[in-house]
Amino acid sequence: DIQMTQSPSTLSASVGDRVTITCRASQSINTWLAWYQQKPGKAPKLLIYKASSLESGVPSRFSGSGSGTEFTLTISSLQPDDFATYYCQQYKSYWTFGQGTKVEIK
Amino acid sequence: QLQLQESGPGLVKPSETLSLTCTVSGGSINSSSYYWGWIRQPPGKGLEWIGSIYYGGSTYYNPSLKSRVTISVDTSKNQFSLKLSSVTAADTAVYYCASHYNQYYFDYWGQGTLVTVSS
Numbered sequence: 001d002i003q004m005t006q007s008p009s010t011l012s013a014s015v016g017d018r019v020t021i022t023c024r025a026s027q028s029i030n031t032w033l034a035w036y037q038q039k040p041g042k043a044p045k046l047l048i049y050k051a052s053s054l055e056s057g058v059p060s061r062f063s064g065s066g067s068g069t070e071f072t073l074t075i076s077s078l079q080p081d082d083f084a085t086y087y088c089q090q091y092k093s094y095w096t097f098g099q100g101t102k103v104e105i106k
Numbered sequence: 107q108l109q110l111q112e113s114g115p116g117l118v119k120p121s122e123t124l125s126l127t128c129t130v131s132g133g134s135i136n137s138s139s140y141y142w143g144w145i146r147q148p149p150g151k152g153l154e155w156i157g158s159i160y161y162g163g164s165t166y167y168n169p170s171l172k173s174r175v176t177i178s179v180d181t182s183k184n185q186f187s188l189k190l191s192s193v194t195a196a197d198t199a200v201y202y203c204a205s206h207y208n209q210y211y212f213d214y215w216g217q218g219t220l221v222t223v224s225s
Contacts, residue, residue, distance in 0.1 A: 001169065034211035036153075043202055043215035044153065055213075087153055091210050094166060095143070097153040 002026055002090050006098035012106040019075040021101045023088035028068045032092035035064055035073045038100075039084045047086075048073065078103070108133045108140075110203050110216035118197075118223050124190040128203030128216060135184045136161045141206045142186045144177065146199040147218075154199075158206065159186055193223045 003026040013019050023033065031051035036044035046055045048064035051071055061076045075082055083105055088098040114126035128142070135142065143158035157167040159177045167175050176189040190197060200220050204212040 032210070036212075038153075043204075043218055044212070045215075046211055046213050049211040049213075089153075089211065091206075094168070095155040095158070095206075095212075097145075097155065100152045 002029060002093050002096050004088055004090055004096050004098040006086075006088055006101050008101060009099065010102045010104060012104050013078050014106045015078055015080060017078045017106075019078050019082075019103060021073045021086055021088075021103075023066075023071045023073070023098050025069045025071075025090055029090045029092035031067050032090055033064075033066070033071050034089045034091065035062075036087045036089065037082075037084045038087065044087060075103075108205050108214040110205065110214055112201060112203050112216045112219040114219065114221070116220060116222060118193055118221060119225050120194055120223055121192055124188070124193050124197060124201075124221055124223070126188045126201055126203075126219065126221070128186050128188075130184045130186075130205070135179060135186065136181050139208055141166075141209050142179065143204050143206055143212060144188045145202045145204055145212070146197075147202070148196075148199045156188065156190075156201075158209075195223050197221070198223045 005024045007022045033051045035048040038044040052064045085100045085102045109131045111129045118124045141158045144156040157177045159165045174191045179186040200218040202218045204215045206212045
């Protein structure tokens with residue numbers, strides 16, 4: 001099984017900050033990685049797929065990078081709507097999610 | 107644009123079988139481009155993939171749940187279903203159905219339905 005580990009678990013930031021979330025895979029997943037945003041009481045929303053491809057309609061302040069076992073999600077300038085929990089997910093072998101990173105207001 | 111909607115009982119007794127259905131609209135469940143999956147989220151916790159199915163009937167299950175999970179598809183109703191047997195309180199969660207493009211990422215999600223396991 002491929003395990004996904006995100007860091008940090010919680011991140012405190014202010015509007016306008018540059019925010020980076022890391023996701024590590026227990027084995028190489030090439031670029032078979034997606035990122036999701038989830039707000040309380042809502043379903044997750046796809047942000048990034050294939051590690052760095054931006055889903056249609058997602059603001060360009062979101063970007064993804066990485067390959068192999070280490071990946072990052074970056075929000076270039078945090079907006080009020082971005083306070084949420086973010087999950088990475090691998091799809092190289094079945095489907096596994098990271099444990100999530102909550103971005104909260106500092 | 108695909109839309110998915112979960113339906114089923116919100117309360118299930120311990121040791122019984124949880125049954126949920128996902129109705130797909132805005133597209134055909136027969137699409138060769140999509141797989142159909144179930145994901146759950148216990149209250150206050152993260153996301154766990156349960157299993158997925160292709161319209162032709164191929165199924166993929168989370169190894170940790172495989173012995174208790176059955177996913178099926180009804181192409182005539184444009185629906186797919188989840189059965190989880192021998193449930194315990196640990197199976198209390200919001201259950202989501204979702205589509206995944208070519209077995210890849212989950213692109214369309216249902217709104218989720220809370221299932222509580224309690225006597």
